[in-house]
Amino acid sequence: MRKQSSTNLENEMLINGNCDMAYTLDLIGGRWKPSILWRLAYGALRYSDLRRSLPAVSERILILQLREMEADGLISRKVYPEVPPRVEYQLTEVGRSLEPVINVLTAWGSENRPGSERKTPRCPLLTII
Amino acid sequence: MRKQSSTNLENEMLINGNCDMAYTLDLIGGRWKPSILWRLAYGALRYSDLRRSLPAVSERILILQLREMEADGLISRKVYPEVPPRVEYQLTEVGRSLEPVINVLTAWGSENRPGSERKTPRCPLLTII
DNA sequence: CGCATAACTTACATTTATGTTAGTACTTGA
DNA sequence: TCAAGTACTAACATAAATGTAAGTTATGCG
Known part of the structure; x- marks a missing residue:
């Protein structure tokens, strides 16, 4: 189930319904969403490849994040009727269209993250696939 | 208390320790952090003014968000020894230095948020003060 | 004295996000 | 027949984020 009514939900709706910045953050802020965006930036991937490229995420969570991103219109899901x-x-x-958003977030992180290599800013987990 | 050890924490550290984008999102992603950033963008504010400008946030949560932002080096806290x-x-x-980040997030939200006025993108909650 | 203000803190309670484990349906290949 | 691959789902469990309500310390004011 999801939530129905609570101060928490009301505040979330108030903010996301009025603040452009908060709305954007809400769409890309999930734990694995940056990793998914980075991977799909290079082109379409099938579920099994996506999952193999993210050994640390459980299937349930990966599906959840994908479903949310799909519901938010960020990604599309195409089923091939094959066996x-x-x-x-x-x-x-x-x-x-999120590309500039990703670039600015990455650039700022590259400048400020402790231990950042400062060059070729990216999401190094990508090297796993 | 906070957390000590868990898959959840390990994943968070793995991601924030390696992905510049995720790191940035982690610093500005709290529920009230965008609102706080927007308000402080216009200059210093004392605690009571900040709180009055955010009627929906409880004192505990506001303090928590401020403490986190202070620990992350985004804001400073200056105590005047007065009564x-x-x-x-x-x-x-x-x-x-987050200004360009805020601007890009806001611009994208302004273009894509359902019900966005599309002009003078901002955090309208600001009008409360 | 009693109340108000400032900037909190404490203890407690709830909601949401994230994670674990096992199981599903179908078919191909050994 | 038995394991393996594919893209999931379901039931359960835990961790983290957020919220509520009241209390604290110190002083000035009427």
């Missing part, structure tokens, strides 16, 4: 099943995820036009 | 006490919060140099 074995094939499902490909890719960025939508809206998802691709 | 009644006076404590002023303001952006640090690092906090001010």
Whole structure:
């Protein structure tokens, strides 16, 4: 289940419904969403590849994050009626329009994150695949 | 208390310790942090003014968010040894360097948030003070 | 004295996010 | 027949974020 009514929910709706910055943060702020965005930036990936590239995330959580991003219009899910099943995820036009957002967040992190290499800012976990 | 050890914490450290984008999101991603950043962008504010400008946040949560931002180096806390006490919060140099980040997040939200006015993107809750 | 203000803190309670484990349906290949 | 691959779902469990209500310390004011 999800939530129905609470101060917590009311505050979230108040903020996300009025603040552009908070709204954007809400869409990309999940634990694994940056990693997913970085991976899909290079093109479509099927579920099994995405999962293999993220050994630390459990299947349930990965699916949850993908579903949320799909509901928010950032990615699309394409099912191929084959056997074995094939499902490909890719960025939508809206998802691709996040590129400058990702770049600025990454640039700031590169300048300020303790231990950042400061060069070729990226999401190094990517090297896993 | 805080957390000591868990898969959750390990994943958080793994990601924030390696992904510049995730690190940045972690610093500004709290529920009330965008609102606080918007307010302090106009200059220093004392605690009571900050609180009055955010009627929906409880004192405990406001303090928590301020403490985290202070620990992360985004804001500074200046105590004036007066009676009644006076404590002023303001952006640090690092906090001010978030301006382009805020602008890009706001611009994207302005373009994509349902119901966004699309003009003069900002955090309208500001009008409360 | 009693109340008000400032900037909190404490103890407690709830909601939400994240994680674990096992199981599903279908088919191909050994 | 038995394991393996695919893309999940369900039931359960824990961790973290957020919220509520009251209390604290110190002083000035009427």
